[in-house]
Amino acid sequence: xxxxxxxxxxxxxxxxxxxxxxxxxxxxxxxxxxxxxxxxxxxxxxxxxxxxxxxxxxxxxxxxxxxxxxxxxxxxxxxxxxxxxxxxxxxxxxxxxxxxxxxxxxxxxxxxxxxxxxxxxxxxxxxxxxxxxxxxxxxxxxxxxxxxxxxxxxxxxxxxxxxxxxxxxxxxxxxxxxxxxxxxxxxxxxxxxx
Numbered sequence: 001x002x003x004x005x006x007x008x009x010x011x012x013x014x015x016x017x018x019x020x021x022x023x024x025x026x027x028x029x030x031x032x033x034x035x036x037x038x039x040x041x042x043x044x045x046x047x048x049x050x051x052x053x054x055x056x057x058x059x060x061x062x063x064x065x066x067x068x069x070x071x072x073x074x075x076x077x078x079x080x081x082x083x084x085x086x087x088x089x090x091x092x093x094x095x096x097x098x099x100x101x102x103x104x105x106x107x108x109x110x111x112x113x114x115x116x117x118x119x120x121x122x123x124x125x126x127x128x129x130x131x132x133x134x135x136x137x138x139x140x141x142x143x144x145x146x147x148x149x150x151x152x153x154x155x156x157x158x159x160x161x162x163x164x165x166x167x168x169x170x171x172x173x174x175x176x177x178x179x180x181x182x183x184x185x186x187x188x189x190x191x192x193x194x
Contacts, residue, residue, distance in 0.1 A: 006137050013141035016190040019117045020149045021183040026117030029108045030150055031175055039104040040154035043112075044147030046090050046105070048140070050112055051121050054083045055139035058122040059132060079122040080113075087113045117146060153182065 001009070019025050026047070033043040058079045066072050091109055094102040102109070112118060121142050125135040156178050165174050 001134055006134070009134070010137050010141040013138055014145035014148060015186060018145045018149055018186055019121065019142050020146060021179070021186045022190075023117075023120065025120045026115050026146060027179075028111060029115060030153065030179070031172065033105060033108045034150050034154040034157055034175070036104065037151065037154045037158065039101070040150045041147070042094075042098075042101040042105055043108060044143075044150050046094075046109065046112060047115070047118070047146050048143035049090060050083060050086045050115075051118050051143035051146070052136070052139045054079065054086050054118055055122045055125050055135055056132070057082045057086075059125055059130070059135045062126050075126065076119075076123070079119055083118050083122070084113045117142075149182070149186075153179065156182075 013019075017023065020027060020030050029043050029047070034040045058075075061078050061082070062072070062075055066075055066078065087110060090112075091102070094105070094109070121139050124142075125138055128138075130138060153175075157175055160174055160178060161170075169177070
């Protein structure tokens with residue numbers, strides 16, 4: 001890929017093919033942690049670390065070990081083990097270094113292990129046949145798109161919760177409506193002729 005193609009791929013991963021709003025992966029932490037901006041940013045940064053490192057590690061393991069020995073069928077298990085290890089490292093780091101963020105993320109931090117956005121990105125980089133640089137750019141951009149959307153969503157949720165919302169729509173119902181509107185807005189990025 002040329003440099004301009006890498007830039008287009010990065011912006012596409014962030015805006016057009018956003019992992020949350022277009023592929024609908026990672027919606028559990030998206031809805032669960034986005035109530036406060038601080039926890040949304042913390043989750044987004046943790047997801048950036050996990051998606052980028054797990055995709056790169058999974059790519060290396062797939063092309064250097066699994067493919068040469070003909071064990072591609074083990075890829076999903078290997079990806080899950082890599083992701084679980086990285087999440088454990090993040091969890092230990094946050095517990096020691098940033099205990100407030102660790103407590104605010106609560107159960108959603110270990111759930112990164114089963115976050116389908118992380119696993120989906122690791123599988124995508126192999127299925128699309130990316131090289132190592134393309135894997136890095138794609139996975140970092142996908143994770144940046146996750147952070148971008150969860151931050152915008154947390155800002156919108158804080159404003160909506162202060163507004164006059166009918167009782168039946170308070171909480172998750174209005175959050176889902178807001179997410180749907182965001183998905184429609186982000187879908188329009190794909191129609192632009194850049």
